[in-house]
Amino acid sequence: MDFFDSVGEVPKASGLDDLVGRSLDDGWKMMVPDRNKREKLMPEFIKYWKANNIDFPKYVNPYVLEVLTRLKADGNVLAIASAGVIEEIDRMVLECGFSGLFDQIISGESVKHNKPAPDIYIESVKRLRINATRCIAIEDSQHGIAAAKGAGLTTWAVHYPEYHIDQTAADIVFNGFEDINRYITK
Numbered sequence: 001m002d003f004f005d006s007v008g009e010v011p012k013a014s015g016l017d018d019l020v021g022r023s024l025d026d027g028w029k030m031m032v033p034d035r036n037k038r039e040k041l042m043p044e045f046i047k048y049w050k051a052n053n054i055d056f057p058k059y060v061n062p063y064v065l066e067v068l069t070r071l072k073a074d075g076n077v078l079a080i081a082s083a084g085v086i087e088e089i090d091r092m093v094l095e096c097g098f099s100g101l102f103d104q105i106i107s108g109e110s111v112k113h114n115k116p117a118p119d120i121y122i123e124s125v126k127r128l129r130i131n132a133t134r135c136i137a138i139e140d141s142q143h144g145i146a147a148a149k150g151a152g153l154t155t156w157a158v159h160y161p162e163y164h165i166d167q168t169a170a171d172i173v174f175n176g177f178e179d180i181n182r183y184i185t186k
Helices: 003-006 024-031 037-049 062-073 085-093 119-129 142-152 177-184
Strands: 078-080 104-105 136-139 153-157 173-174
Touching: 003 037, 024 136, 062 136, 062 177, 085 104, 104 119, 119 142, 119 173, 136 142, 142 153, 153 177, 173 177
Parallel strands: 078 104, 136 153, 153 173
Antiparallel strands: none
């Protein structure tokens, strides 16, 4: 949204409900439905994005590393199945100290249909050689929940009070990673 402000554009969609959990391409199609305008703005956005990288450690919940470490120590297989761009996912993993915790990292760029389609979870489960009914997806977006449920995974949602995202399709909704940590250490 800062980018749109900087170039004097008003996106057609800007709500978290609409955009969180979608791929960059899908989000852009919603924000800038006019293809010509989108193609004109995208190179400017890429420059802006590279010059204004997200400071992932600043935003990561402090309990995420604790939850991941506990799950891994308990012998669980962990994967990231993100709608995002692989370069950003890899940078986040490195900068947040998550390296070595994941057995598989997959971006929605590598499947035919990104979230909310189930393709990313189907592919992740296939690569891990695990039955989907034995997997749990931890999601925060309506689109991610739909993707995980569509692939047959039990789905936990992380609710953040500052966001108003419909998570009713999840099997369990937690009030942050601290609640997940308490739940898995019972």
